[in-house]
Each structure stands twice: as C-alpha cells, then as structure tokens.
Amino acid sequence: MLRLTFLGTGGSMPTPNRNPSAIAVNREGELMLFDCGEGTQRQMMRAKTGMTISSIFITHFHADHVLGIPGLLQTMALQDRKEPLEIYGPKQVEKFLYHLLSLGYVGKGFDVKAIELKPGDVVERPKYRIRAIKTVHNIVSIGYVLEEDMRPGRFNRERAIELGIKPGPLFSKLQSGHSIMVDDKEIRPEQVLGPPRPGRKIVYTGDTRPCESVIEASRDADLLVHDSSMSEETQEYAIDYMHSTALEAAEVAKKASVRKLILTHISARHSDIKSASKLEEEAKSVFVNSEVAKELMVIEVPYRDE
Numbered sequence: 681m682l683r684l685t686f687l688g689t690g691g692s693m694p695t696p697n698r699n700p701s702a703i704a705v706n707r708e709g710e711l712m713l714f715d716c717g718e719g720t721q722r723q724m725m726r727a728k729t730g731m732t733i734s735s736i737f738i739t740h741f742h743a744d745h746v747l748g749i750p751g752l753l754q755t756m757a758l759q760d761r762k763e764p765l766e767i768y769g770p771k772q773v774e775k776f777l778y779h780l781l782s783l784g785y786v787g788k789g790f791d792v793k794a795i796e797l798k799p800g801d802v803v804e805r806p807k808y809r810i811r812a813i814k815t816v817h818n819i820v821s822i823g824y825v826l827e828e829d830m831r832p833g834r835f836n837r838e839r840a841i842e843l844g845i846k847p848g849p850l851f852s853k854l855q856s857g858h859s860i861m862v863d864d865k866e867i868r869p870e871q872v873l874g875p876p877r878p879g880r881k882i883v884y885t886g887d888t889r890p891c892e893s894v895i896e897a898s899r900d901a902d903l904l905v906h907d908s909s910m911s912e913e914t915q916e917y918a919i920d921y922m923h924s925t926a927l928e929a930a931e932v933a934k935k936a937s938v939r940k941l942i943l944t945h946i947s948a949r950h951s952d953i954k955s956a957s958k959l960e961e962e963a964k965s966v967f968v969n970s971e972v973a974k975e976l977m978v979i980e981v982p983y984r985d986e
C-alpha cells in the first residue's frame with residue numbers, strides 16, 4: 681500500500697474550502713507527514729489517518745507549511761506518545777524545533793529530533809528511501825522524492841515445477857531471492873524469476889517555480905504533486921512570489937514523463953470549484969492525466985505492473 685491523503689491543499693492561508701499544505705503518506709502501514717500547515721491534526725481526525733506518525737518532512741518554513749506542528753506535538757504528548765518523532769527539513773530545522781520545545785509544546789513522554797537535509801541528501805528506510813531535491817522558492821526550500829527498492833521479477837510457477845520444485849516453502853524462498861537445493865542440485869532465483877520490477881516513486885515539490893531539478897528528480901515518477909498556485913492569467917503573481925501556474929506544473933509533468941500529476945497549493949483566489957476547474961483544464965491542455973487536489977482526497981499509488 682502506498683496511499684496519499686491530502687489534508688491541506690490551499691496556499692498561504694486557509695479558506696472555507698481548503699486548509700494549508702499537508703499530505704499524509706501511508707506506506708505499508710508507516711505514516712509520514714509532508715508539511716504540516718495550520719489545522720492538520722483536525723484534518724487527520726476527519727480523514728481517520730491516525731496519528732502514529734514516524735516522521736514529518738518540511739519543505740520550508742513559511743507559516744502555511746509548519747503552523748500545524750505545535751498543536752500536533754501537544755496532542756501527541758496528551759495522548760501519552762512514547763515513540764520518538766523525527767522532523768526533517770532544510771537549513772534551520774534545528775532552530776525551529778528548539779523554539780517549539782522551549783515553548784513547552786512537548787511533554788517528557790517522547791523525544792523529538794530535528795534532522796537537516798540539503799538537496800541530494802537521502803533518508804534510507806527498509807525497502808525505500810526519501811531524497812531531498814532542490815526547489816526554487818523565495819526562501820530556502822527543498823522537495824522530496826519517495827522511491828521504493830526494485831522488486832523481484834514475477835515467479836514462473838511452471839518453470840519451477842519443471843525443475844522439480846514442489847509448491848510450498850521452497851517457492852517462497854526462491855521468490856525472496858535465496859537459492860535452494862533440490863536433489864543435490866542448486867536452483868538459483870534467476871532461473872525462475874523474471875526481470876526485476878520497479879517499485880513506486882512519488883515526488884512532492886512543496887512551493888516552487890518550475891525548474892530543471894524537479895524535472896530530473898521526477899523522471900518516470902508514478903505521481904508528481906506539484907505547486908500550482910496560480911492560473912496563466914495570474915502568472916505574474918506566480919513569478920513574483922516564486923510559485924507555479926497549473927500549466928507550468930503540467931509542462932514539468934510532461935517533460936518528466938510522469939504517470940499522474942496532482943495540482944496543489946491552490947491560491948485563495950482559485951479556491952472555489954469553478955476556478956479550480958479552470959486550473960485543471962489549463963493543466964490538461966498540456967498533460968492529460970492532471971487533477972486538482974481536493975480536501976481529504978485519497979490517492980492509491982499502484983505498482984506499474986498491476
């Protein structure tokens with residue numbers, strides 16, 4: 681399972697239709713947050729994601745991306761959390777956490793650790809990794825790529841039986857990449873497995889102008905979640921405030937050959953349904969598989985061969 685829940689899809693300030701930026705990512709039961717704008721914990725309650733978060737990944741320190749963290753930490757403390765929490769972010773993440781802790785937002789029940797990342801840094805996890813990428817905003821910022829390890833190829837059951845292997849535990853051993861012995865003969869995984877298959881890859885830009893670093897990082901991604909604050913009519917504002925238009929995000933998706941584009945960080949001026957539909961139309965004119973994020977929308981990212 682690789683599931684994204686869009687807890688906040690608005691830009692800069694909340695509106696009646698959109699909370700500020702936050703995305704919950706559930707990968708095989710591990711829950712992570714990417715940005716944590718104002719009201720995120722309430723959105724988590726509404727979406728029933730749970731609050732057993734292992735990590736928070738911050739793209740930058742504008743208020744609409746971090747103001748939900750103090751309340752979330754306080755709630756975790758009130759819930760008697762014991763597990764440590766890691767907060768990743770760009771330069772000054774340690775200073776940010778120091779000030780939160782000095783204000784008493786966390787009790788003594790669990791540890792919170794700040795970890796600074798710069799473009800190119802990688803957080804290694806079992807069977808996947810998260811890589812920080814360069815983005816272009818009006819303060820120091822980074823985006824993130826979550827990419828899974830390659831998976832074993834498809835198991836050829838008929839070929840295994842031809843080699844004298846009986847269905848059962850030995851099948852599983854071969855599928856997990858281990859050689860076995862049958863009648864004093866070694867059988868290697870590559871004899872019964874097809875070519876390795878890719879894992880899943882998602883990219884979250886945070887706030888950014890369109891840029892080559894995001895295009896390169898997004899190559900062949902299953903899902904690109906890109907800043908799409910403005911329409912083409914208001915492109916000058918996007919340039920002034922270092923955001924992207926929906927059409928520009930679509931151009932990034934097309935150049936990177938991603939499978940699906942989600943438009944988020946929608947400006948308050950485009951927050952209503954009619955205006956948001958216009959953003960989607962602009963994006964679809966360049967990249968057909970584009971969609972404007974909706975509050976509490978859930979996206980399941982399948983494997984490419986399913």
